[in-house]
Amino acid sequence: MNANAETSLSGAESLNATVYADLCVKLITGVLKPAEAVSVRKLAESYGVSTMPVREALRQLASEGALNSAARKAYRVPDLTTKEASDLFFVRGVLEGAAAEIAAQRITAKTLSRLQKSVEKTHRHLEARDASGFLLANYEFHSTIYHCSDNSVLVLSIDRLYVQTGPWLAHGIENLVNADNWLGEHELIIDALRDGDAKTARRLIEEDAFWGCELYRHND
Known part of the structure; x- marks a missing residue:
């Protein structure tokens, strides 16, 4: 492969990655809603x-x-059942x-x-009732923690789950609960991590995520 071809391929891959990353953020923060159709043409125009x-x-x-991909290469955000979302x-x-x-x-x-700064961001977005901003700061908080595991398999798996659950978490906090209940026990999680209390850190993180399970079980 010549140098020009390599440069062209690298540029295309970089552009693909940029679009992919931005769409992931749109899913994580609930900009793209459950069951929403995704237009290739409109997205291309916006980018x-x-x-x-x-x-x-x-x-x-x-x-x-x-x-979900449908006929004629159309795409749509999955319209999960409450059981699927809870799982x-x-x-x-x-x-x-x-x-x-x-x-x-x-x-x-x-x-x-960094974690403390993310918590401060979540509080600011909570006060502004900014669900998308809150969800991005929440993701930053959690992502910072699981990246510390230095386990690429865990990181990739959890990242994908955030992208899958984002539209449903956004739907839940915007429509099913009062904004005052958006916050989890993030300060306690930081305390456990600072103390090296692995068991408590695990329990608190699990409880934070399981909140989504209970939310959808309650509203089934």
Whole structure:
């Protein structure tokens, strides 16, 4: 492969990754809603790109279970049953709990400071009743913890579960509970991690994720 071809391929892969990453954020923060149709053309126009990187990103998300693909290459956010949503939150809790238990033995003062800043962001977004901003700050908090596990399999699996559960978590906090109940026990989680209390960190993280299970079981 010549240098020009390699540069072109690298640029295409970078563009695909950029579109994919932005769509992941849209799913995690509930910008894309359950059962919402996703238009390749409209997305391409909004990103100012051709349809090719958009199609590649959507195809990848569909292969990961974050989108459903239909006839004629149409895509839609899954309209999960309450049982399916609850099951996803349960698995996310189990995996995140394992990652938090590992993280408690590895976390640094710098990372604890990042976690505290994420908590402060969640409070600001809570006061503004900004669900998308809250969910992004919440994801940053949790992601920082499970990345500390230094286990690439756990990280990839949990990341994908956040993308899958995002639209449903957004639906839940916007429509099923009072905004004052959005916050979990994030300060207690930080305390457990700071103390190296792996068991408590795992329990608190699991309880935080299992909140999604109970939310959808209650509203079934």
